[in-house]
Amino acid sequence: MGIVIRPARSALDFEYVRRLRNANRTHLTGDGGRIGVFRQLRFWLRRPAGIDLYLAECDGRRCGYLLLRRADATTYITEVVDVRHRGRGVAREMIRFAAARHPHLSAEIFAANEVSRRLHARAGFAFAGAADGRERHVLDDAAAARAA
DSSP states (O other), X not given: OOEEEEEXXXXXXXXXXXXXXHHTGGGOSSOOSOOOHHHHHHXXXXXXXXXXXXXXXXXXXXXXXXXXXXXXXXXEEEEEEOGGGTTSSHHHHHHHHHHHHOSSEEEEEETTOHHHHHHHHHTTEEEEEEETTEEEEEEOXXXXXXXX
């Protein structure tokens, strides 16, 4: 299976992200509410500074998204894979893609999300602290170099 990571470009890309995000919102540590079409459209039109949004494609079909949010000296990573494509290395490829562009990555993960914790540990992230049921994991420079 060929996995390609590309920038989200069109309204259809952003609608795909909205639907996938809403379907997986209980696993995301940020805003857990549903995002409506108009809110997503505003996001697409305004393209906030410091946020990059990418799509993962598996054999030419959308299969996930990667959001990178730059803040101070780190970049926060969020990757979501469509349930039909899980277990095929899509998230691992998105992390590799992000690490090649941003050497200081942080992932915020719910402590109960064992699948995400294992994924990030295998990718080289190290536990950096916890608060309010959330853990912060960081990718160090050496692990970022290996991932790239």
